[in-house]
Amino acid sequence: MFLTSIFLLVPLVVLVVYSFSGSRYATVWGGFSTQWYVRLVDNVELREALWITLKLGGLSTLLATVLGTAAALGHWRLCGGGTRAVPTFFYLPVMVPEIVLGLALLIFFTKVWTVERGLWTMTAGHVVFGVCYVFAVVSARLRGFDARLLEAARDLGATPWQAFRLVQLPMMVPGIVGGALLSLALSLDEFVISYFVTGAGISTLPVKIFAMMKKGVTPEINALATVLLMASVLLALLSIMVQGKHRAD
Amino acid sequence: MRLSRLLAIFCLATASVTAAPAQTLKLLVWEEYLDPSVLKAFTKETGIKVVEDNFDDNEGLMAKTGTGKSGYDIVSPSDYAVQIMVRRKLLAELDHAALKNLKNLSPDFTDLYYNRGQKFAVPYTWGTSGLAYNKKKVKNPPASWADMFEVEKLQPLKGRISMLDDAREVAATALLALGLDPNTGKPGDLEKAAVLLRRQKPFLAKYDSASAEDSLASGETWLAQGFSGDIATAQAENPDIAYILPKEGVSFFVDNLCILQESKNKAAAHVLLDYLMRPEVALVSMNAMKFASTNKAIKAEEIDESLRSSAALMLPAREKRVLFMDPGQEMGDAFEALFNDLKN
Amino acid sequence: MMGRLRWSWFLMLPALLWLGVFFVVPLGMTAVAAFARRGEPLEWTFSMAAWVELGRGGFGVVARDPDDAAAGWRFQNEALAVGWRTFWVSAATTAGAFLIGFPAALFMVRRSARWRRVLYGLIMIPLVANSLILAYAWVTLLRRDGLVEKFLRTLGVLGEDGSLGLIYTPSAVVLGMIYWYLPFMVYPVYSSLEKFDWRLLEAAADLGATAWQRLVHVLWPLSLPGIMTGCLLVFVQAAGTLVFPELLGGSKTRLLGPLIHDKFLSYPENYPLGSALALALMILTTFGVWQALRVSGERKDNSVS
Numbered sequence: 001m002f003l004t005s006i007f008l009l010v011p012l013v014v015l016v017v018y019s020f021s022g023s024r025y026a027t028v029w030g031g032f033s034t035q036w037y038v039r040l041v042d043n044v045e046l047r048e049a050l051w052i053t054l055k056l057g058g059l060s061t062l063l064a065t066v067l068g069t070a071a072a073l074g075h076w077r078l079c080g081g082g083t084r085a086v087p088t089f090f091y092l093p094v095m096v097p098e099i100v101l102g103l104a105l106l107i108f109f110t111k112v113w114t115v116e117r118g119l120w121t122m123t124a125g126h127v128v129f130g131v132c133y134v135f136a137v138v139s140a141r142l143r144g145f146d147a148r149l150l151e152a153a154r155d156l157g158a159t160p161w162q163a164f165r166l167v168q169l170p171m172m173v174p175g176i177v178g179g180a181l182l183s184l185a186l187s188l189d190e191f192v193i194s195y196f197v198t199g200a201g202i203s204t205l206p207v208k209i210f211a212m213m214k215k216g217v218t219p220e221i222n223a224l225a226t227v228l229l230m231a232s233v234l235l236a237l238l239s240i241m242v243q244g245k246h247r248a249d
Numbered sequence: 250m251r252l253s254r255l256l257a258i259f260c261l262a263t264a265s266v267t268a269a270p271a272q273t274l275k276l277l278v279w280e281e282y283l284d285p286s287v288l289k290a291f292t293k294e295t296g297i298k299v300v301e302d303n304f305d306d307n308e309g310l311m312a313k314t315g316t317g318k319s320g321y322d323i324v325s326p327s328d329y330a331v332q333i334m335v336r337r338k339l340l341a342e343l344d345h346a347a348l349k350n351l352k353n354l355s356p357d358f359t360d361l362y363y364n365r366g367q368k369f370a371v372p373y374t375w376g377t378s379g380l381a382y383n384k385k386k387v388k389n390p391p392a393s394w395a396d397m398f399e400v401e402k403l404q405p406l407k408g409r410i411s412m413l414d415d416a417r418e419v420a421a422t423a424l425l426a427l428g429l430d431p432n433t434g435k436p437g438d439l440e441k442a443a444v445l446l447r448r449q450k451p452f453l454a455k456y457d458s459a460s461a462e463d464s465l466a467s468g469e470t471w472l473a474q475g476f477s478g479d480i481a482t483a484q485a486e487n488p489d490i491a492y493i494l495p496k497e498g499v500s501f502f503v504d505n506l507c508i509l510q511e512s513k514n515k516a517a518a519h520v521l522l523d524y525l526m527r528p529e530v531a532l533v534s535m536n537a538m539k540f541a542s543t544n545k546a547i548k549a550e551e552i553d554e555s556l557r558s559s560a561a562l563m564l565p566a567r568e569k570r571v572l573f574m575d576p577g578q579e580m581g582d583a584f585e586a587l588f589n590d591l592k593n
Numbered sequence: 594m595m596g597r598l599r600w601s602w603f604l605m606l607p608a609l610l611w612l613g614v615f616f617v618v619p620l621g622m623t624a625v626a627a628f629a630r631r632g633e634p635l636e637w638t639f640s641m642a643a644w645v646e647l648g649r650g651g652f653g654v655v656a657r658d659p660d661d662a663a664a665g666w667r668f669q670n671e672a673l674a675v676g677w678r679t680f681w682v683s684a685a686t687t688a689g690a691f692l693i694g695f696p697a698a699l700f701m702v703r704r705s706a707r708w709r710r711v712l713y714g715l716i717m718i719p720l721v722a723n724s725l726i727l728a729y730a731w732v733t734l735l736r737r738d739g740l741v742e743k744f745l746r747t748l749g750v751l752g753e754d755g756s757l758g759l760i761y762t763p764s765a766v767v768l769g770m771i772y773w774y775l776p777f778m779v780y781p782v783y784s785s786l787e788k789f790d791w792r793l794l795e796a797a798a799d800l801g802a803t804a805w806q807r808l809v810h811v812l813w814p815l816s817l818p819g820i821m822t823g824c825l826l827v828f829v830q831a832a833g834t835l836v837f838p839e840l841l842g843g844s845k846t847r848l849l850g851p852l853i854h855d856k857f858l859s860y861p862e863n864y865p866l867g868s869a870l871a872l873a874l875m876i877l878t879t880f881g882v883w884q885a886l887r888v889s890g891e892r893k894d895n896s897v898s
Contacts, residue, residue, distance in 0.1 A: 011772065012730070014740065015727070028467045070608065071604065090608075092616070095879075127615070128611070213725060215305075215459055308855075309858060309860075453845065585861070589855075592844070592847040593675065
C-alpha cells in the first residue's frame with residue numbers, strides 16, 4: 001500500500017510542483033515562479049472553455065439525473081427490490097468503448113440527423129453515459145427500500161404522491177446526489193465523445209487541454225490542472241460531507 | 250422543492266447565454282498561425298468577433314470540414330489540401346474586389362499549381378520541413394535525407410531522433426533519399442520507401458508534429474524533422490539548434506487563407522482576409538509565430554533580427570522545392586497505409 | 594395493478610427513449626455504415642468493400658524486419674496486427690491494475706472507517722484530476738533525462754548516460770493506463786470486499802486452512818464478481834483508448850483507438866472501414882465481457898454448491 005500510494009501520488013506532486021516552474025517547458029524545471037498562474041487568470045480562451053465545460057456538465061447532469069432517477073424508480077416499481085432483473089440495457093453504454101460511442105454519434109449527427117455540432121450534440125452523448133451511472137446508483141439505493149413503508153404511509157392517510165414525496169424520496173436523495181455527482185465528474189473530464197461531436201468554436205476544457213498539449217505543454221497547463229485538482233478535491237470533500245450528514249440523519 | 254427552483258434558474262441562465270451574439274467569424278487554422286493580438290485588434294476595429302480553433306495536420310482539417318457542415322468560416326489549408334478541398338467543392342470563390350491587399354503578396358507564392366489566379370485561396374505563410382539538430386550533441390550532422398537512413402550515422406543518436414507524425418512528410422524523406430518523386434503515383438515506390446523507413450524506426454524516439462520543437466529545444470531530442478517556423482521557435486529558445494535543407498530537395502509548403510463554401514459570413518470573412526494581408530498585420534504574426542509571410546510589402550529591416558537568420562526564412566532554391574500534390578483517394582490511402590504499416 | 598405497471602413504464606420511457614435515439618440508433622447506423630459505400634465521406638449504398646479491405650493480407654504473418662530475424666514476426670493484416678496489439682496492451686493494463694488494485698482494496702477494507710475514506714479519496718484522485726494532464730505528468734517522469742532516470746542515476750542504479758528507454762514504448766502506454774484506470778478496478782473490488790463476511794476466513798483458519806488456501810478458496814471466489822467487474826471496466830476502456838498511445842507511446846505503435854480515429858477524423862476518411870473496425874473493437878470487448886460473466890457465473894455456481 002505504501003508503494004501504491006507513491007505510485008498514485010508522485011505524478012500529482014510532479015504536476016503541482018512543475019506548475020511553479022519558471023521554464024517554458026512543462027517537463028523541465030526552471031526555478032520557482034508563479035507566472036503561469038498569472039497567465040491562467042488572463043487566458044480568455046480557457047475561461048471560455050471552462051464555461052462551456054460547466055454548461056455541458058450542468059446540462060447533461062441535470063438531464064441524466066432526471067431521466068436516470070425516473071427510470072430507476074420505474075424499474076423498482078416494476079420489479080420491486082429484485083436484483084436479478086436488472087435491465088442490462090441500462091449498463092450497455094458503459095460496456096461500449098467511448099470511442100465507439102463517439103464515432104457512432106458522429107455518423108448519426110452527420111449522416112442521419114444532420115445538425116450543426118456543438119453543445120447539444122455533446123450533451124446528447126454525455127447524457128447517454130450519465131443516465132447509466134445515475135440509474136445504477138439510484139437502483140442500488142432503492143434495492144434496500146421496503147415497499148411496505150409506502151403502504152404504511154397510505155394506511156395512515158397519505159396520498160400516493162405524499163407517500164412518495166415524504167417517505168421514498170428523502171430516502172433516495174443520497175443516491176440521487178451520488179449519481180448526479182458521479183455523472184458530473186465524468187462529464188467534466190470526458191474527452192473522447194466531446195472530441196468527436198464538438199462543433200466550431202465550442203471547446204470543452206479537456207478538448208482545449210488536448211489542443212494545448214499538442215502545441216507543446218507549458219506549465220500553464222500544470223497550473224490549470226492544479227486549480228482543477230483543488231476544485232475537484234473540494235467537490236469530493238463536499239459530497240462526502242453531504243452524504244455523511246444524511247447518514248447521520 | 251428547492252431543487253426545482255434551482256433547476257429553473259439554471260435553465261434560464263443557459264437560455265440567456267445561448268442567445269445569438271453579434272456577428273462572429275469562426276476560424277479553423279494552424280496552431281502557431283495568427284497572433285492573438287492581431288485578432289483582438291481586428292475586433293476592435295471592425296466590431297466583428299473572431300473565434301479561433303486549431304488543427305495540426307491538413308488531413309485533420311479536411312476531415313473536419315469535409316462533411317460540409319462544420320460551422321467554420323475561414324480555414325488555412327496547405328497547397329495540396331487546397332487542391333483537394335476545391336475538388337470536393339468545400340471552398341468559396343474569393344471576391345477580389347473585396348481584397349484590395351492581394352497586391353501585397355509576393356509572386357513567388359501566388360503562381361503555384363493549386364491556386365492560379367487566387368481563385369480560392371490567399372497564400373499567407375510559407376515554410377519548409379527540413380532537419381534540425383542540436384549542435385552540441387550531434388557531432389556529425391546529416392546533410393541529406395540519405396544520411397537519415399544510414400544505420401552507422403543513426404546509431405549514436407538512437408532514441409534522440411524525432412520525425413514528423415505525418416504520412417506525407419515522412420514518406421517524402423525516404424522517397425527523396427531514393428531519388429524518387431515525393432508525389433509519386435506508383436505504389437511500388439512506396440514499398441521501396443517503406444523498407445528505408447522501417448530500418449530507421451528503431452532509432453526514433455517518436456513521431457511527433459506538434460511538440461517536436463519543444464523536445465528539441467529542451468534537449469530531450471537531438472535531431473528532428475521539423476517545420477521551419479517551429480524550428481525557428483526552438484532556435485529562439487536554444488541557440489544550439491541548427492537547421493539544414495537536405496540536398497536532395499525539401500518539402501516546401503504554402504499555407505493559405507480560404508473561405509468555406511458553407512460560411513454564412515462571407516462578407517465579414519473577406520474583411521478579415523483583407524485585414525490580415527496588411528503588411529503591418531502580417532508582420533506581427535510573423536514575428537510572434539515565426540512562420541514566414543508571403544507579404545512582399547513587409548520591409549526586411551522590420552522583421553525581428555533573430556528571425557532573419559533563422560530556419561524560418563531559409564528559402565530553398567526553386568528546383569529544390571517540393572510541393573505536395575493531391576495524391577487522389579487511392580494513393581492517399583496508400584500513403585496512410587505505408588505509415589500505419591510502419592507503426593505495426 | 595395495470596395502472597401501477599403503466600406508470601412504471603411511463604417513468605422509464607424518457608430514459609429508454611434517450612438511449613434509443615442517441616445510443617441504439619447511432620450504434621445501429623455504425624453497423625449499417627460498415628456495409629455502406631465509401632463516398633466523401635459516406636454513401637448509403639450496399640458495399641462489402643470495407644470488409645474486403647479489412648481482410649486484406651489474410652491471417653498470414655511476415656517477418657517484422659527482413660534484415661533481422663530476431664525482431665520477430667507480425668500479422669500482415671493491419672486490423673489483426675493492431676487488434677492483437679490492442680488486446681495484449683489492454684490485457685496487460687488490466688492485469689497491472691488488478692495486481693495493484695486488489696491488494697490496495699484488501700488493505701483499505703480492513704482499516705477503520707476514517708482511514709478508509711482517506712485511502713478511498715487517494716485512489717480516486719486520477720478520476721477527479723484531469724486525466725490528460727496526468728498522462729503528461731508521466732511524460733515528465735519517464736522521459737529521457739526525466740525525473741525517474743535522474744533519480745536512478747543519483748542512486749547509482751543507472752549509469753551516467755544510461756537510460757531506461759521506457760518513454761515512447763508500449764510499456765509506457767501500459768503504465769500510464771494502469772494509473773488512469775486503477776479507480777475502475779479498485780471501486781468494484783472494494784465494494785464486493787466490503788460485503789465480505791470476514792468470519793468466514795476465521796472459520797477457515799480454525800479448520801486448518803493456510804493463508805494461501807484461505808485466499809484462494811475463500812476470499813477469491815467470493816470477491817470474484819467484483820474483480821470481474823473491475824477487470825471488465827478497465828479492459829473495455831483500455832481497448833478504446835485514444836490519447837495514451839499518442840502522448841506516452843510517441844505515435845510509434847498503432848492501437849485500435851487511434852486507428853479508428855484516423856478513419857473518421859483524418860483525410861482520406863473511410864467511414865465504412867472505420868465502422869467495421871469499431872465493430873471489431875466491439876467484438877473484442879464483448880468477448881471480454883462474455884468471458885468475465887462466464888467465469889464469475891461459474892464460480893458463483895461452484896461456491897453455492
